[in-house]
Amino acid sequence: MRQNPSFAMTDVGEIRRLIDRHPWVTVISQTADGLVASHYAIMLDDTRDDLTIVGHVGKPDDAIHGLGEREMLVVVQGPHGYVTPRWYGDVPAVPTWNFVSAHLSGIPELLSPEENLRVLERLVDRFEGDDHDARSLYRLPNDASFVERLERGTVGFRLTPTRVAAKRKLSQNKTPEVVETIIAGLSREGGTHAELAVEMRRAADARPRA
Incomplete structure (x- = not known):
């Protein structure tokens, strides 16, 4: 992701x-057959206060991505x-797209079955x-065997x-007045634009403040 000091987070x-x-x-991972991408839910590691994340992939995505063997890019x-x-306003201008995003790269550590x-x-x-x-993972009695099978299907x-x-x-990079106009416009459109306005x-x- 090309970085711009004005927009860096x-x-x-x-x-x-x-x-x-x-x-x-x-x-996203680079493999011998080219780039491969998957989509999963992740969370912050609750034992850390940095940007460490935890998650899982379903088998055989672990093998496809070479999980734990090569660098992985996570796009948030x-x-x-x-x-x-x-x-x-009435000035020469081009349309654009506002967004918030983060790229996290590194070689992941594989978790033990318990973790x-x-x-x-x-x-x-x-x-x-x-x-x-x-419904929690162990909501029903005698669910242990089901949960164990579930865990074995993930990494x-x-x-x-x-x-x-x-x-x-x-x-x-816009004036405060223009920013307020954009916020108002996004808020009127609602939906996902409302979150961008926030x-x-x-x-x-x-x-x-100046």
């Missing part, structure tokens, strides 16, 4: 927030959306939430990235 806390809010990622995609030049089970439990608990009928990993490129392109508001509020 270097704060570990902000990147962790991005990962936590957008756990569905793209996993946050909110994004089209920005029309209409929002810049993988813990990651699977955390994933299920995270996305089931607190509803009264939420867990932990990735402490050796390279991180994170970017938050949220019209930081991210632009956070960036605008953190902007140094």
Whole structure:
């Protein structure tokens, strides 16, 4: 990802927030047959306070990716959306796309079956939430054999990235007045654009005042 100092996101806390809010990622590896990509949910490692992530892949994706043997790129995609030049006013301007994204690269460590089970439990608990009928991995009696079969069909990993490129392109190069107009336009469009508007508001509020 080409970096621009105006849009670089270097704060570990902000990147962790991005990962936590957008756990569905793209996993990319270079293989003898070319690039291969898969899509999985990941989480921050709850024993660390850095950018270490944990997750799992289903077999045989571990073999396809050469998991644990070669570098892997994890692409985290946050909110994004089209920005029309209409929002810049009556001036020469081109359309663009605002977004928040991070690339985490490194050679992952394979988890033991016990560690993988813990990651699977955390994933299920995270996305089931607190509803009264939420179903944990071990919800039903005598589920141990089922869960063991589930674990054997997956391979867990932990990735402490050796390279991180994170970017938050949220019209930081525009005047505060234009930024407010873009935020208002995205908010009116709603849907996924509303989340992008929230991210632009956070960036605008953190902007140094003249």
